[in-house]
Amino acid sequence: MTATxxxxxRDAFERFVxxxxxxxxARQQPVTWPVVPYYSSGxxxxxxxxxxxxxxxxxxxxxxPHVAFLFSDPTGSGIESGIQVLVQGIAEVxxxxxxxxxxxxxxxSAIKLPRGRSVKLPRMLHGISAWYVQRIYIKVRPERVFVxxxxxxxxxxxxxxxxxxxxxxxxxxxxxxxLEPPTGGGVAWDERVEELGARYRSAVLAWVAPDxxxxxxxxxxxxxxxxxxxxxxxxxxxxxxxxxxxxxxAHSHDPDFKWRENFQLRGDLVRAPEGWALVPxxxxxxxxxxxxxxxxxxxxxxxxxxxxxxxxxxELRRRKGHTAG
Numbered sequence: 001m002t003a004t005x006x007x008x009x010r011d012a013f014e015r016f017v018x019x020x021x022x023x024x025x026a027r028q029q030p031v032t033w034p035v036v037p038y039y040s041s042g043x044x045x046x047x048x049x050x051x052x053x054x055x056x057x058x059x060x061x062x063x064x065p066h067v068a069f070l071f072s073d074p075t076g077s078g079i080e081s082g083i084q085v086l087v088q089g090i091a092e093v094x095x096x097x098x099x100x101x102x103x104x105x106x107x108x109s110a111i112k113l114p115r116g117r118s119v120k121l122p123r124m125l126h127g128i129s130a131w132y133v134q135r136i137y138i139k140v141r142p143e144r145v146f147v148x149x150x151x152x153x154x155x156x157x158x159x160x161x162x163x164x165x166x167x168x169x170x171x172x173x174x175x176x177x178x179l180e181p182p183t184g185g186g187v188a189w190d191e192r193v194e195e196l197g198a199r200y201r202s203a204v205l206a207w208v209a210p211d212x213x214x215x216x217x218x219x220x221x222x223x224x225x226x227x228x229x230x231x232x233x234x235x236x237x238x239x240x241x242x243x244x245x246x247x248x249x250a251h252s253h254d255p256d257f258k259w260r261e262n263f264q265l266r267g268d269l270v271r272a273p274e275g276w277a278l279v280p281x282x283x284x285x286x287x288x289x290x291x292x293x294x295x296x297x298x299x300x301x302x303x304x305x306x307x308x309x310x311x312x313x314x315e316l317r318r319r320k321g322h323t324a325g
Contacts, residue, residue: 003042013039017076022206022214023060030206032249037133045139053131053308061091072218073108078253089140101135111292131312187228188283197222200250216301220239229277262286
């Protein structure tokens with residue numbers, strides 16, 4: 001359906017340096033990370049990748065192919081309209097030929113990020129970077145596309161591939177699924193949480209809709225320190241918020257992608273007297289290249305690389321075992 005979408009939507013798919021990709025894990029917890037999207041005009045799918053050493057984005061999609069892409073941060077794209085686009089789709093995981101995936105990844109990344117070239121690790125790390133350069137592709141066929149042409153989430157989105165009455169009512173013709181109860185437990189709170197509302201004036205909230213697809217929206221955030229929760233300064237029109245498990249993701253990156261930073265909070269979306277809020281139960285840091293000198297950027301990655309390497313070796317053994325069987 002992408003070929004029939006408005007040109008400004010297809011431009012966002014092609015030119016945004018990052019978008020927010022949401023999967024639903026085995027516990028029905030939505031998980032959102034910033035990723036680099038790859039799209040060619042008229043292509044049937046929107047694609048992204050993950051490294052063999054950190055395959056959760058692919059494993060979750062393989063288990064539950066209902067995923068979403070949110071295009072909400074235009075940094076580095078040259079697009080100034082404010083457009084935001086939410087894509088719900090069905091994912092296919094492509095890891096049949098890792099060598100071909102690497103060739104495609106290097107080719108597309110050189111086009112997507114011609115100045116940053118941050119997808120290639122420094123030469124001194126090449127010997128230990130197999131966990132990163134061996135790529136798994138995730139190809140998403142859009143089912144529904146919601147468009148806010150000027151990024152005003154107080155207005156109902158333009159909808160493609162779905163019945164408008166579904167959006168207005170908050171219901172879908174898809175069969176409803178039983179949602180998992182809130183996670184509960186302790187509250188996660190540290191210095192990164194304190195960045196919300198200050199360094200990060202907005203963040204991406206993701207939750208699971210009654211039809212089983214993830215929904216996501218970039219909302220203004222502030223801290224309710226007394227109640228130990230994150231408050232949202234707006235509610236997205238046309239997207240039904242649902243109490244239960246949710247994920248809040250904050251991220252930023254250099255326009256040329258020379259550095260990128262991100263983290264997420266997993267917790268419970270609740271309706272408070274003052275409005276919707278997230279009670280955070282777990283803080284998860286992502287794979288980052290911090291905004292530091294080049295050695296500082298790669299120090300943390302090098303420190304974590306042993307674990308990534310072990311995961312990559314395990315994934316390769318599993319694939320060889322399946323082939324032999």
